[in-house]
Amino acid sequence: MKRIAIVGGGPSGLFLAILLKRKLPSVQVEVFEQNRQDATFGFGIILSQTGLRRIGLADRETADAIIAASYLTRNRVFAHRGKSIYIEGGADGYAIARLKLLDVLLDVCVKAGVPVTYEARIENPDQLDADLVVGADGVNSIVRRAYEGQFASSTWTLTNRLAWYGTTKHFPQPVLIFKTTEFGNFWTAAYPHAADMSTFVAECDADAWCRSGMNKMTDIERQAFTERIFADELEGHPLLNNKSNWMSLPVTRCAQWSVDHRVLVGDALHSPHPSIGSGTLIAMEDSIGLANAIVANPANAREACAEYQRVHSPHADKLVHAAEKSFAWYEDIGPKLASLDAVDLAFDFMTRTGRVDERRLWAEYPAFMESHKERWSAWASGQGSERVLVAT
Numbered sequence: 185m186k187r188i189a190i191v192g193g194g195p196s197g198l199f200l201a202i203l204l205k206r207k208l209p210s211v212q213v214e215v216f217e218q219n220r221q222d223a224t225f226g227f228g229i230i231l232s233q234t235g236l237r238r239i240g241l242a243d244r245e246t247a248d249a250i251i252a253a254s255y256l257t258r259n260r261v262f263a264h265r266g267k268s269i270y271i272e273g274g275a276d277g278y279a280i281a282r283l284k285l286l287d288v289l290l291d292v293c294v295k296a297g298v299p300v301t302y303e304a305r306i307e308n309p310d311q312l313d314a315d316l317v318v319g320a321d322g323v324n325s326i327v328r329r330a331y332e333g334q335f336a337s338s339t340w341t342l343t344n345r346l347a348w349y350g351t352t353k354h355f356p357q358p359v360l361i362f363k364t365t366e367f368g369n370f371w372t373a374a375y376p377h378a379a380d381m382s383t384f385v386a387e388c389d390a391d392a393w394c395r396s397g398m399n400k401m402t403d404i405e406r407q408a409f410t411e412r413i414f415a416d417e418l419e420g421h422p423l424l425n426n427k428s429n430w431m432s433l434p435v436t437r438c439a440q441w442s443v444d445h446r447v448l449v450g451d452a453l454h455s456p457h458p459s460i461g462s463g464t465l466i467a468m469e470d471s472i473g474l475a476n477a478i479v480a481n482p483a484n485a486r487e488a489c490a491e492y493q494r495v496h497s498p499h500a501d502k503l504v505h506a507a508e509k510s511f512a513w514y515e516d517i518g519p520k521l522a523s524l525d526a527v528d529l530a531f532d533f534m535t536r537t538g539r540v541d542e543r544r545l546w547a548e549y550p551a552f553m554e555s556h557k558e559r560w561s562a563w564a565s566g567q568g569s570e571r572v573l574v575a576t
């Protein structure tokens with residue numbers, strides 16, 4: 185391969201470009217991004233320590249640069265029915281504004297010698313003259329849409345609504361707060377991503393969306409309404425908006441990861457869910473998988489694409505499956521909020537993906553488990569007995 189064109193300058197596209205340039209310096213790698221360099225959507229994301237370790241094994245410089253620019257988060261608060269539980273333990277999280285993460289990746293890209301062209305929207309992947317075209321262009325991927333049938337893709341929309349705000353309120357640690365109001369169920373996952381800023385992902389179920397009248401409001405009215413719903417938590421601080429429109433999240437899956445010399449990575453291939461907190465890592469790990477396959481098959485794009493799916497999909501599918509369990513938990517949240525108190529809801533939440541079992545809860549959250557060990561036994565033998573608790 186002489187020329188590889190990457191559509192999309194998000195985390196997966198930029199990281200793939202870095203890996204390819206390092207391993208195959210003679211190949212011309214280019215990235216095309218539709219937005220301006222200083223523009224993106226959303227606020228902060230959290231990257232797990234385990235995921236960053238895997239990024240570091242693929243490229244130490246990238247992982248070190250992300251870690252240096254991140255804000256370390258520890259422990260969490262879980263609140264339901266007015267009761268707050270402080271949960272100590274779990275892996276540390278590296279929180280970073282999405283724009284800062286993109287800046288860090290761009291910096292490494294530029295140093296590695298990859299040209300990134302901004303304000304360059306690709307309308308048709310076949311306009312690119314390249315031996316391999318990579319769709320790293322997010323959940324609404326035009327590369328996927330151009331060959332929808334051959335990628336065997338399916339896309340559906342979740343029923344809950346969500347908006348990705350920021351706030352000047354600094355939450356000392358990540359919080360997950362559920363509120364049952366006169367209009368129905370609302371919740372927020374909020375976390376600090378800088379010393380003076382937090383990310384505030386606000387969500388509600390389909391019933392609350394209609395009963396509250398949010399379905400008929402403008403986005404400015406929705407922001408003011410959300411500030412009122414979470415007034416106690418925000419303590420007078422405003423919500424900040426960065427294209428923070430309320431939306432139902434689309435979910436996309438593809439049975440085929442490539443069509444001839446066109447291949448997908450990240451959200452374009454399999455969008456996860458914010459509640460799993462791993463979308464960026466899943467996307468960047470796809471880039472590792474694809475880069476390895478290209479390095480193993482530098483002369484044959486189709487063979488590289490086939491190897492990418494064959495070798496990387498067992499790992500990626502595990503994470504994507506966990507995301508599916510997680511969004512299913514949120515999609516069916518009403519009965520849980522109505523029937524479980526804060527402690528049982530916390531148990532149910534922490535084991536929702538099937539990847540965390542009793543052994544892991546004790547290992548990661550010993551103080552929390554010690555305080556609630558009788559409750560855990562009761563929950564695990566009753567409510568939890570039908571659950572499959574398998575550590576992976």
Ligand SMILES: Cc1cc2nc3c(=O)[nH]c(=O)nc-3n(C[C@H](O)[C@H](O)[C@H](O)COP(=O)(O)OP(=O)(O)OC[C@H]3O[C@@H](n4cnc5c(N)ncnc54)[C@H](O)[C@@H]3O)c2cc1C
Pocket residue numbers: 191192193194195196197216217218219226228229230231304305306307320321322323324325326347348385449450451452456457458461462463464465466467
């Ligand atoms: C509310 C919310 C919170 C989240 N929190 C977390 C978190 O805490 N941790 C985490 O790991 N993940 C989180 N995620 C998920 C994460 O944002 C995504 O999974 C991740 O950004 C996927 O990376 P990507 O590179 O595949 O796609 P994207 O980040 O979507 O990047 C795609 C890029 O392609 C560009 N593009 C699109 N079409 C074209 C075109 N035709 N031509 C040129 N360029 C194009 C876009 O402008 C964009 O820059 C969150 C997501 C949401 C919605």
